[in-house]
Amino acid sequence: MPHYWPLLCVLILLNLTTSAAAESADDYGSVPVIDAQSDYPGAVTDRVAFLAEQGDRLSVEQVQSLIGRNPTVLTRPQTSVLVNGINSGAIWLAADVLNPTEELILRRVSVRTGWLERVDFFLLTEDRPPQHFVSGDQIPLDERSLAKRIPSADYPFPPGKTRLLLRIQTADPMLVPLYFSSITTSHGREHSETAFYSFVYGAMFALSAYNLMLFAGLRQRRYLFYSLYMGSYLAMTASYSGIGMALLWPNAVAWQQWAPPLLMLCFASAGLAFATNFLNTKRHQPRLHRAIQIFFGAYFALVTTCIALNEQGPALRLAFLVVPVFSALMLYMGVSSWLSGNQAARYFLLGTLASVVGASISALTVSGVIPYTQPGYYAVDIGMVLDAMLLALALADLVRRNEQARMTAERNARIDPLTGLNNRRGFLPVAESLWSLVSRKNRNICVVVIDIDHFKNINDQYGHAAGDRVLKNIAAELDRSRRKGDLLARWGGEEFTLLLPETDQAEAKKVAERFRHNIEQLVIPDRGKLIRCTISVGVASPHSEHVSLDHAIATADHNLYQAKVQGRNQVCIGSTSDEPEKDLPSAEKIR
Structure with missing residues (x-):
């Protein structure tokens, strides 16, 4: 389940970058239990406990020993999605899965976040060898235990109790929606997501391709910048959602690590290039236009330095830092252009508001500030589709106005201004x-x-x-x-x-x-x-x-x-x- 730049931006603005969700003191002292018979339709992160690694990497035996000696090392999340900040270190999730029947119960355990670097699933049952499944962006698709874009593991839980441990590591924002369900329920969820993202990606790809054809025919740069804006958004979300690695670069592990900050840079640059061209800031707001050029020149130099030094963490922080600046600039340019009489700016402003509001709703949903719902979770994608459609309307409105001006100029060239007769x-x-x-x-x-x-x-x-x-x-x-x-x-x-x-x-x-x-x-x-x-x-x-x-x-x-x-x-x-x-x-x- 991808969360994109605006979503991550708002999460950072909510100060969720340094700690996990709030603790509940009443839940210390025991490992939570999950009923293997239950087919949970939603995330179950609030039904497990977690602990954060401090210092060196912990082994399964060390985690088991820590829990055994002092169960209070475990913390119970209060929300169905666990949120930590950028490069916040690895965390362990722990739960006991209880199968009260005499039969094996097949369940799929998945963490439905596409950008996690490595997820290890450990399943420990008495009198059985421990099972280890691995997934994440650091591992090529065909080397994962389950060749899916989302870290997942299928396991037939035997009668009795099975200790479920997950170790999750990423330099990106830590976002953990844990799911525990039957294969059928998981497939249904995947089909729903596929249908939704097919619509989102299809609509935005069609708009991008159409405007690229308009640019090829009309040679007006605003169409090229709009196409690049939509295309870079698709590429950026594909990198975060795991769709890119699943379909386009299944073995390019190094590229997958650097794709998010680089594509976020491309997205913000293309968006501002489109906005400055569409609103003609070079003519109407020359100081702002120059400031944008200087800002992105400096930003590009810093990102290039991070790449040269192979510092992914600082590059991600820079990428997320530029996002709120990008959003603020887009809103400011839209408001100022509209107030100055640019009628076409109203569609631009509405589109920008749609994307920002959608991202805010999704951020508040996954952070637990508002109750978790599917519409709230996908609001960021809906907002970007609305943004794309309204920007397309803005381009169409601009074309209509230009055509009217051209026709008026041609008519005036054929009409005598004094008498109103043909000349x-x-x-x-x-x-x-x-x-x-x-x-x-x-x-x-x-x-x-x-x-x-x-x-x-x-x-x-x-x-x-x-x-x-x-x-x-x-x-x-x-x-x-x-x-x-x-x-x-x-x-x-x-x-x-x-x-x-x-x-x-x-x-x-x-x-x-x-x-x-x-x-x-x-x-x-x-x-x-x-x-x-x-x-x-x-x-x-x-x-x-x-x-x-x-x-x-x-x-x-x-x-x-x-x-x-x-x-x-x-x-x-x-x-x-x-x-x-x-x-x-x-x-x-x-x-």
Whole structure:
């Protein structure tokens, strides 16, 4: 049963690093008895007694002698899980297993903590040779008495009394949930754990793989850091739970000893890399960003030194020291980013809270502060799954916001900000598509170019602000006057362009005259004055399917020039010719 970095962090913060669970004075003086007939569904650590080694390693005979001379050396735990600190030394568990029947009773004894370095099971029965089973991370999987990730021993208890002794040693935090049950009950417990961790690992692996694919496609580092964050968590928990040694490195004993602190470093580093990138602390919180870089640089140097000196205990203490700092930094970055207006930070903050709360509940459960329950025991894993899902939502929300910003920017690039009409960039792609389609089908289509008469005089007489109001009002009137399906754009300055699909010259002239008449009747108030204006209109239609849109627009502009020459406030219409566009006079010469 794995307990991970946040769980271990909270245990340390609860000051459970130097002593075992509280003693009960009324339980001194005898070796506890376990009924071999009972099939205990839960942990039975509170049904045994323990003593801690002081100094040199004790042998079975020495332990037996100590108990025989002075039974008060044994201490009875008050909780179903025995908790000691990091590198706290070896402990012995002792109990007498009583079989009142005349038959052998097969039971499995297991310590369901995956990171214990060595667990020795001793079973002593009168008139029988002593039995010794061994397990733990220091022993390759195929050399263990029972090739399981959890230290276990199967033993057929004979009639009468059998002394059960366990010696447990680890440099990691001492966490001992002892189970005594039938093989069937043990298998059921293992199946439940397998189903639960299959869900946890499957969900987090899927999120990690998906974001790695997003990084490969989009090349945005936040997806890579998120994938590494989830992946390092999976690797770290696999090392602590024993799953890694059972499935991935069954004989790599040296790696198993160093994997927890190294993978905890990777997990914290990847988590902060994701957080700083996602929340953009380099830009918004540069001092915090720099402090994080310095802190983890120093931490990495210390861990490297511990590895070079082969000091596993200090490396573990450093790993557990960085975890509360990591959690505090994640919470601080989430809160500060949210308060500064970063809406995406709300998912980040909720995810971080879920993992911290889950770890706290699990820590309080296994430490005996709150009653032991399966949901409480697995709260750390549930919290990390919620954290992973909420961080995935945070990434999705960020992508959505970025996409909205991109679409808004693209839309603004196609829209004239003053009139709200399409500009050339928004007009030409649609107009060219329509022009090509209509031309291929040999259908009617016309182009209209409109220019406001004497617009420079309006600016000079009334000011540019009034000129802007005139442009906005004329644009609105043109938009109201156009037919559904006509494409209108501000071409530039005081000039507008329309594309009239399915329209011949006669119909185009009627449409253009309607525009001219409506603008002529338009009155624009400006600070107590009334501004009136007129427009000149040039209309062109292709004479063959080979005429380009650009050529048609140039022809319409030439016709607009003719309308200007002929006195303005009128419509001039004609078909495109085959002469090059450079030979067509432009209305720009007579604005």
